[in-house]
Amino acid sequence: MQIEFQTSVGRKRKNNQDTVGVYFNKKGIILAIVADGMGGHQAGDTASYLAVTGLGSVWEETMLTQKSEITDWLVEHIKEENFRIFDKGSKDPDMFGMGTTIVATVIIDSEILLAHVGDSRAYLICDGEIKQLTEDHSLVNELVKSGEITQEMANVHPKRNILLRSIGVPGDIEVDISWLTFASGDYMLLCSDGLTNMLSDEEIKRIILKPTPLNDRVNQLIEKANEAGGMDNITALLIEFNDELWEDKT
Known part of the structure; x- marks a missing residue:
């Protein structure tokens, strides 16, 4: 397995409110996360950063390997991040109303646990086709x-x-959860809407399936979204499933 990711401020924004991260728990199981923050000043930056690093740091201390336990853990801790972000925003006038989307995946054996809130997306590219795995929690989608x-x-x-739906709101939130399988040669993309608002699914698929190094394809996703206007922050995390183990090189 190979994982590459990149984030860009885009061409119209002054700061980048996206956050992306990849984390291992103590059993070597991967959690990958993309979050797209919202709110004035630095609030969006803070919300997405808190969500990603909050989940990641706790995941690194776990020893979970069972599907049911991992599912419960991910839902519970996304909800905890919601309360934490809302609480911080309520106490700091500069952070009031901040929030974030989140899309996260845990990879175990040949299965993927997918969780999301908001309109950041996950795609599976399989057998030359691209399939959106998440449903946008947005007005226009309804x-x-x-x-x-x-x-x-x-x-x-x-x-x-x-x-x-977003993270950083009062009360409980609903987290969409699903399990799916993958095969060697498949790809999974986690991304913010700064990518999908600029590029069509077919354009994204065409770039991902190019016979070039994975990091080059991630770079090209970002570059093409910027060339198309770069109206928002752009984040792409691309996973190539193969028979190799992925090791953190950071």
């Missing part, structure tokens, strides 16, 4: 589902950034 607008209209809708 309009598409209800038949009020088409997907093409949603892509340019003025309210496409309005989220119906």
Whole structure:
């Protein structure tokens, strides 16, 4: 397995509110996370950073290997990060209203646990096809589902950034959870909407399937999103599933 990731401020933003990280627990099981923060000043930066590093640091201390335990752990700790971010935002006027999306995956044997809140996405690229694994928790997605607008209209809708679920809100939150399998030769992409708002699924697939080093493909995803306008922060984390073990080189 090989993992590469990159994040960019884009061409229109002054600061990068995305955070990305890869963490191992004490049994060597990988947790990969992308979060896209929101809020004025430095609040979005703080929210996404707290969510990613908070989950990552606790995961590194676990020895979990069982699917049911990992599922419960991930849901519980995403909810804890929600409370923690909301509490910090409530106590600091500069952080008031901050929040973040999150998409996270745990990889164990030939299976993937996927969890997400918001509109950061996960994709599986398999047998030359690309499939979106997550459902955007957004206003425009609900309009598409209800038949009020088409997907093409949603892509340019003025309210496409309005989220119906995020981390950093009062009370409990709902976390979407799923397990899926992968095979050698498959790819998984975690990304913020700064990538998917600039590039179509077909463009993303075409870049990922190029016969070039994985880090070059991640770089090209970022470059092409910037060339398309770079309207937001852009983050891409790409996993190539093969028979090799991945080791942290940082």
